[in-house]
Amino acid sequence: MIAVPETPHIVSDVMTQTVVAVGRDAPFKEIVRTMEQWKVSAMPVLEGEGRVVGVVSEADLLPKEEFRDNDPTLFEQRRRLSDVAKAGAVTAAELMSAPAITVHPDATLAQAARIMAVRHVKRLPVVDDVGMLQGLVSRADLLKVFLRPDEEIEEEVRRTVVSYLFPAVSHALHVNVHEGVVTLRGHIQDTSLISVAVRLVRAVEGVVDVEPRLTGEPADRDGPGTAR
Numbered sequence: 001m002i003a004v005p006e007t008p009h010i011v012s013d014v015m016t017q018t019v020v021a022v023g024r025d026a027p028f029k030e031i032v033r034t035m036e037q038w039k040v041s042a043m044p045v046l047e048g049e050g051r052v053v054g055v056v057s058e059a060d061l062l063p064k065e066e067f068r069d070n071d072p073t074l075f076e077q078r079r080r081l082s083d084v085a086k087a088g089a090v091t092a093a094e095l096m097s098a099p100a101i102t103v104h105p106d107a108t109l110a111q112a113a114r115i116m117a118v119r120h121v122k123r124l125p126v127v128d129d130v131g132m133l134q135g136l137v138s139r140a141d142l143l144k145v146f147l148r149p150d151e152e153i154e155e156e157v158r159r160t161v162v163s164y165l166f167p168a169v170s171h172a173l174h175v176n177v178h179e180g181v182v183t184l185r186g187h188i189q190d191t192s193l194i195s196v197a198v199r200l201v202r203a204v205e206g207v208v209d210v211e212p213r214l215t216g217e218p219a220d221r222d223g224p225g226t227a228r
Helices: 028-038 058-066 074-079 081-087 109-119 139-147 150-165 191-202
Strands: 042-047 051-057 123-127 133-138 174-178 181-188 209-216
Touching: 028 042, 028 058, 042 133, 051 058, 051 123, 058 081, 109 123, 109 139, 133 139, 150 174, 150 181, 150 191, 181 191, 191 209
Parallel strands: 181 209
Antiparallel strands: 042 051, 123 133, 174 181
């Protein structure tokens, strides 16, 4: 049986639990003051006891300054309908991007990264099954796995990949990790397993790249004397 790497980190492992947020009725200047005070560029917008209904960011606030001393042209009104509307907005409910793009605390870091990439956002409110705010995860939070020590990565690669894929020769295989790049060296019996090893090593958190320098012969699947 081929083992898979240990349970990956999930969003709740790296998210920020103390989150600055505003209510739907928060006025424009309060939003600006809060962002400045806490040095954040976006905040979840909450209603009730903490359900996330949207996100308000600096990008949502800028149209008010852009159109402050000049009216949008007819072309701009048609092409940038949302920005023109936000230029006249005065509360978080009018300014926010909704519905909010969120992630669950038990999502893997890879899943959160995929959401950010596809939806072109820099951070995600973390919510439970009923939409209540649990925290906030940013791009920087997702990169924390790459701070994992090389020695820790090496130990996991040996235990969860090498020992399971190549039990007969695991003692003779060399695993080296430098700056997150894993190098595998040695002689194995079945070179068809190299691609499997690379895939499993890449799945180990903190791995930047894999360099397989394994030698051997392809396994004879049919065996000697088998009719073809």
